Amino acid sequence: MTIIVDQPQFENENGRHEEVTKNRAETELVLDGGFCIPHANSFGHNFRDYDVESERQQGVENFYRVNHINQTFDFVKKMRSEYEKLDKIEMSIWECCELLNQVVDESDPDLDEPQIEHLLQTAEAIRKDYPDQDWLHLTALIHDLGKVLLHPSFGELPQWAVVGDTFPVGCAFDESIVHKKYFLQNPDYNNSSYNTKYGVYSQNCGLDNVMMSWGHDDYMYLVAKENGTTLPSAGLFIIRYHSFYALHRSGAYKHLMNEEDVENLKWLQIFNKYDLYSKSKVRVDVEKVKPYYESLINKYFPAKLRW
Numbered sequence: 001m002t003i004i005v006d007q008p009q010f011e012n013e014n015g016r017h018e019e020v021t022k023n024r025a026e027t028e029l030v031l032d033g034g035f036c037i038p039h040a041n042s043f044g045h046n047f048r049d050y051d052v053e054s055e056r057q058q059g060v061e062n063f064y065r066v067n068h069i070n071q072t073f074d075f076v077k078k079m080r081s082e083y084e085k086l087d088k089i090e091m092s093i094w095e096c097c098e099l100l101n102q103v104v105d106e107s108d109p110d111l112d113e114p115q116i117e118h119l120l121q122t123a124e125a126i127r128k129d130y131p132d133q134d135w136l137h138l139t140a141l142i143h144d145l146g147k148v149l150l151h152p153s154f155g156e157l158p159q160w161a162v163v164g165d166t167f168p169v170g171c172a173f174d175e176s177i178v179h180k181k182y183f184l185q186n187p188d189y190n191n192s193s194y195n196t197k198y199g200v201y202s203q204n205c206g207l208d209n210v211m212m213s214w215g216h217d218d219y220m221y222l223v224a225k226e227n228g229t230t231l232p233s234a235g236l237f238i239i240r241y242h243s244f245y246a247l248h249r250s251g252a253y254k255h256l257m258n259e260e261d262v263e264n265l266k267w268l269q270i271f272n273k274y275d276l277y278s279k280s281k282v283r284v285d286v287e288k289v290k291p292y293y294e295s296l297i298n299k300y301f302p303a304k305l306r307w
């Protein structure tokens with residue numbers, strides 16, 4: 001899938017913005033799988049550039065301040081036990097996609113489009129490059145559905161408890177985590193049970209046994225697993241760890257991974273390029289692709305899911 005970014009503005013060394021007039025071949029980077037990475041997001045900045053001056057930058061930094069202070073081991077335990085009851089609502093995957101249309105992720109510096117656009121752009125881009133991996137297409141479609149936690153029917157959680165990068169709790173916060181300075185104010189930071197390399201975990205215990213900061217990733221993982229999905233473990237891995245940038249971008253926390261995690265991480269790294277770089281102003285024809293995704297939903301999920 002080729003994404004064309006409309007008239008992006010880049011900042012030069014002197015801090016001035018200059019319009020990019022290079023042709024498409026010069027502004028795209030081709031990766032394996034034939035996927036082209038545009039050099040700028042829909043605001044004309046580099047992807048995931050948290051330091052760039054933009055209207056959203058201040059809001060994103062404040063988001064991570066509140067997130068890092070409040071995501072504690074006890075908080076995650078409490079949220080997991082509340083949400084694994086799956087007693088909120090019954091609905092199909094597609095109904096959830098439509099519900100998610102009402103939600104905008106404030107932590108994302110790259111996007112201000114409705115979520116369903118992002119789900120379909122990601123899924124369609126992967127489908128083009130990996131046509132035989134239908135489980136991966138469906139994984140892409142559903143990976144962000146947990147953001148319904150922002151919706152009143154799901155408790156209307158604050159943004160810091162739903163979106164943004166995730167990280168393990170119960171062991172030391174890694175240096176590579178975005179805006180890590182705010183962990184100094186997290187009560188776990190000074191708790192000797194939780195602030196060592198292994199904390200409450202052991203070497204190669206497997207990420208399944210690690211508590212992650214609470215948000216849409218872990219919630220959707222619980223929903224898929226508890227509803228008995230037949231998606232392969234790589235699909236569940238992608239859902240649970242797609243916002244775990246310290247792992248899949250920086251290589252942190254590998255001492256907690258088991259052999260299956262190592263295999264699944266390869267798929268996550270493929271997936272992540274599409275999750276990140278297919279965000280654009282390009283629209284997908286929802287009605288046209290809907291029958292294909294409905295068939296995948298029927299294949300891998302029961303008709304109605306408990307949420």
Ligand SMILES: [Fe+2]
Nearest residue numbers: 143144242243
């Ligand atoms: Fe996500």
Ligand SMILES: [Fe+2]
Nearest residue numbers: 118143144275
């Ligand atoms: Fe996403």
